[in-house]
Amino acid sequence: MRAWQVTELGEPREVLRLAEDVPRPAPGPDQLLVRVRAAAVNFPDALMVRGRYQVRPPLPFTPGVELCGEVVAGDRAGERVIGTPVLPGGAFAEYALLDAAAAFAAPPALDDAEAAALHIGHQTAWFALHRRAGLRAGETLLVHAAAGGVGSAAVQLGRAAGARVIAVVGGAGKAAVARGLGADLVVDRTTGDFVAAVKEATGGRGADVVFDPVGGAAYTGSTRCVAFEGRIVVVGFAGGEIPAPALNHALVKNYSILGLHWGLYNTRDPRAVLAAHEELTRLAAAGTVRPLVSARLPLAAAAEAVQQVADGRSTGRLVVLGA
Known part of the structure; x- marks a missing residue:
């Protein structure tokens, strides 16, 4: 599969490389393999690429901490979900893994880009x-x-x-x-x-x-x-x-x-995270909240999108779309 990879730490546009032959991740127990439909760019992505985030995955890794994807295997196959992928295989790729317990149903009121930016x-x-x-x-x-x-x-x-x-x-x-x-x-x-x-x-x-x-x-x-x-x-x-x-x-x-x-709530109080997701889904259905997606970009533009967020030049959310 195609996936952006970091083999050395530094500025996103300088160290991110789009690889064409990265092995597709294999789900372990209680994990889901998803086809990435959209991946929202976050400031922690830039910090992670620079080596300044509290989570430091081993090199090489794929950044991207938030996605909307389609489950491709198992009991939940075909379900549209949102969540945080399991590192070191982040969301700026064609496929990623999610922990099943932390993969939430994507709000029907939001499209893929908006759903990816909600979580x-x-x-x-x-x-x-x-x-x-x-x-x-x-x-x-x-x-x-x-x-x-x-x-x-x-x-x-x-x-x-x-x-x-x-x-x-x-x-x-x-x-x-x-x-x-x-x-x-x-x-x-x-x-x-x-x-x-x-x-x-x-x-x-x-x-x-x-x-x-x-x-x-x-x-x-x-x-x-x-x-x-x-x-x-x-x-x-x-x-x-x-x-x-x-x-x-x-x-x-x-x-x-x-x-x-x-x-920390994902490990200390996951029920609170689920409850918040349910409330956000309700607010999205009512039209009260809708993530501000300022640009929808192809996978090839992910490095520049991360750099733009790192430099503080973006508004709302930049979202990288899947194939």
């Missing part, structure tokens, strides 16, 4: 907003990188929860994307001060919940505009800088700093 981004946003922060209707939600993959999911789910959503983006084009998602207020951080904008929009109260996949200055600024008893959910560090929180500041302002590593 990690919307699950991450769901757990951050509901499981960790306990977002309530009427609260103000501040979303950083709101035009990106996981940020756009947080905007959609924040609106679905009845929150007032303030979106922070970098650039006019991304601001237009965030407005299209339905954010109540959009702040372009390249031309405006999001801290001042949040304070003005909330009458000085601040944001009740902050969704931060960026880190660095985004986190630091958030501590200056978080509300009394507000919650900052740390989702990642796409900006490249891991902040060192001043805990005395959290003490005197009475806010909480919450971490979210969504992947």
Whole structure:
């Protein structure tokens, strides 16, 4: 089969190679072989290729942590499923393996590209907003990188929860994307001060919940505009800088700093992941959430797509389509 492979770590466009004769993976006990119909590109793919992700598969490996595929053998043959493939054989290939217990039915309301982009981004946003922060209707939600993959999911789910959503983006084009998602207020951080904008929009109260996949200055600024008893959910560090929180500041302002590593729920509480999937499927059927797929690309374009996400040049989700 064809599959993108990494034989040395580095920048995606430099080290990813499309191989034509990779052996098709053989399913082990409790695994499913799927034909990849669509694979969504995620920031962790770029980190993995660079050797900077917490999961480091042995070389050579195929990146791609999220897919929609068709089961090709066994009791579930023909079923359309979504999930995270079993590394080192990732989703940027014609075939991949899924753990049967973590292969969820693809929502009928979504096409292959949308279904592939639902799993990690919307699950991450769901757990951050509901499981960790306990977002309530009427609260103000501040979303950083709101035009990106996981940020756009947080905007959609924040609106679905009845929150007032303030979106922070970098650039006019991304601001237009965030407005299209339905954010109540959009702040372009390249031309405006999001801290001042949040304070003005909330009458000085601040944001009740902050969704931060960026880190660095985004986190630091958030501590200056978080509300009394507000919650900052740390989702990642796409900006490249891991902040060192001043805990005395959290003490005197009475806010909480919450971490979210969504992947841990797959082993610690898989029933919660299934429950979130069922709720996301319901919201997709109602038209409330729909992953923002900005481009559908052929398999041959996967390396450039990963590089684009790595460089922060994409909006929504880039999806590589299967044959």
